[in-house]
Amino acid sequence: MPSTTAKTPDVSRRSERSRKAILRASMELVGEVGYTKLTIEAIAARAGVGKQTIYRWWPSKAAVLLDAFTEVVRSEDYQAGIPDTGDIEADLKTVLRATADEFSDAAFEAPYRALAVASAADAELAEQFVRRLQEPGLEVYIARLRAGQQAGQIDPDLDLRLATEVLLGPFQQRWLNRSGPLTHEFADRLVEMALRAFAPRA
Amino acid sequence: MPSTTAKTPDVSRRSERSRKAILRASMELVGEVGYTKLTIEAIAARAGVGKQTIYRWWPSKAAVLLDAFTEVVRSEDYQAGIPDTGDIEADLKTVLRATADEFSDAAFEAPYRALAVASAADAELAEQFVRRLQEPGLEVYIARLRAGQQAGQIDPDLDLRLATEVLLGPFQQRWLNRSGPLTHEFADRLVEMALRAFAPRA
Amino acid sequence: MPSTTAKTPDVSRRSERSRKAILRASMELVGEVGYTKLTIEAIAARAGVGKQTIYRWWPSKAAVLLDAFTEVVRSEDYQAGIPDTGDIEADLKTVLRATADEFSDAAFEAPYRALAVASAADAELAEQFVRRLQEPGLEVYIARLRAGQQAGQIDPDLDLRLATEVLLGPFQQRWLNRSGPLTHEFADRLVEMALRAFAPRA
Amino acid sequence: MPSTTAKTPDVSRRSERSRKAILRASMELVGEVGYTKLTIEAIAARAGVGKQTIYRWWPSKAAVLLDAFTEVVRSEDYQAGIPDTGDIEADLKTVLRATADEFSDAAFEAPYRALAVASAADAELAEQFVRRLQEPGLEVYIARLRAGQQAGQIDPDLDLRLATEVLLGPFQQRWLNRSGPLTHEFADRLVEMALRAFAPRA
DNA sequence: GTGTAAACGAGACGGTACGTCCTGTCTTTAT
């Protein structure tokens, strides 16, 4: 029976108090100084924790931040899902407008961009970033689109996965590249164009 | 009046040999060690150049890399534009498939991702990145779509700018997030879905 | 009356097995890595003992080593005393030559030097070091010199304490400073010179 | 022609200001906190210097301290030599009493003990310590003893090197081990006993 | 041609943060 203990620390002995303090300090600091100037030393100092306690449990500052952000966002969003008023265009616009607003809020934007950037640079982190933060978001879109299919508003043969990419890809691109403003106007136009692609074939 | 200009170096006395060596060393090193482990000191050492020579002419290592990459890519792509066989779907698929292949080539991918990442993190760099590397790419798409409009294959009222975002956003998203493979299959499906959105209204 | 004694651990419950393992590990390690690189953690690990068990019973790693060394040396030397053949010069040379050999043996030298060094740096340890390891050595010299006085070979008014310092001080100095080799030649010359000082006044 | 440059820093570019500040800070700090608690970081901070500047020029904190101490002591002592009033006993007592006083002065004692301890632990340092600080001291004794030989007060066949060890060894031993007080009384008795050993044979 | 001023290669500098190591304390579980 393997149970490779080796040098992995004992999770049952982990200090919850320290864990919380570290995540909290990370979120505070990334807002104050930005991701590039965020240092493990500063996190440890702010959290009142030894550096080793961070290195023991996380492989990088990005991983810390991912945990911190996940903890905050957990189910806060996503859980509700996308409203279904029967009017899919209105519903998608509502949600995408809200998302645009969220991405315009610095408190949300700073750590989220930090994670997106770190993920783009680090494949291992990316896997976690996508799975823990992006996938859940896609799922609620897929659910709403599926309802749209049943309501006859969406092509029943549509590749829903690809559909969400068409809807959200342009959005993320604008945001990451800062190649344009994330206005309600933009959200509306994007939804309209996407829905033309999603519509049942004549 | 002396017009001191103080600290701006004299471009006419700039050493072309050093400039080339620096750009070359940057491209080599970013391929060997990756962007995060790329250091100014290593570039200077590899290029046989004093550090100050780099600091004199570039504000950051990302800026060096942007110059290096621009030099390589210069007009190599883009200049030709997108072929126009009359079949816009086939033409777009051809180009997007080629792009997918390009982004799968490590020699291209490493520095380009480095720049994309650095741009996502740094607004000032982003402006240059978008203007010098992304915009020219968009333009050729816009040109082809405009031709499609004239040929009656594309909705004449279509917002062509937004259209390119719908076409390329999902592509960039997959690539940056590594959320899926950049296959020809993907390129084809993406073009097909986009064209449904771009088609003239019934 | 409870006689709490609060924080002094209960000696009667002390694990003899752990004590032995710790002393043994200390001696081994000081030989392998030297005193400066000797760590409490390594001793604990080698001894298969918790760190706290060391901290509970010893105030410092030097104290551990002092115990370890004392245990080994205990009475092994000293007990026999210095031989008395009637020829004090020969007797002293014999002993000092033997001492020179002992100090040239790495197995003895490493821990003893470690203790001497630690003692020179730490007054509290020094007191113990001198009392438990050096004084017993001096006593046997004093005893032999006293016999020499009675035999009329040594000045009856000689300060025997100071005499041992004159005999052993130069020896220790050479050894500690490595300012010269501890040869039999050196031992002989030192004894001869000292005895000129110890001789009865004309 | 070898001249192994390799990675040795360029001495001609060395900052004299930094060198002085480092040596000064070392001496201050060793007095304030003692040798064991003396850290390179603290020296760098006090000197207003980067740590690398210390690591670049010295192999260890002991080496820094040796330089610092040497700079202070340089020729201050030793240069004058031992007075020669014709009465060698009085002269030696004068000097040894003065030395006893010096070793009782904390400002001198702290760094000197630090060096002695570090030297006892580190052979490489010891070589320098002996050569730069101890040998010059011995030389002045040898010179005075030689004068004594010419004056007929000292055995012309005496091994002067060994003689200085007999005189100073007991002194250093007492001091390092703290095995007794360094009083004028002690100095006098030691000189008297040594001179009995040094006297011309009857 | 020579003089002078900038750019250059080199690299020392004051710093910051890294990731590792060890200290001495504290907590948990087992004997």
Add this chain to the structure above:
DNA sequence: ATAAAGACAGGACGTACCGTCTCGTTTACAC
């Protein structure tokens, strides 16, 4: 209650780079 185990806060280690700052040494234009 002591012990083994090991997580913890703290702090120094020695290293790697940062961006700035001299140093001489080219280099190229002005005279």
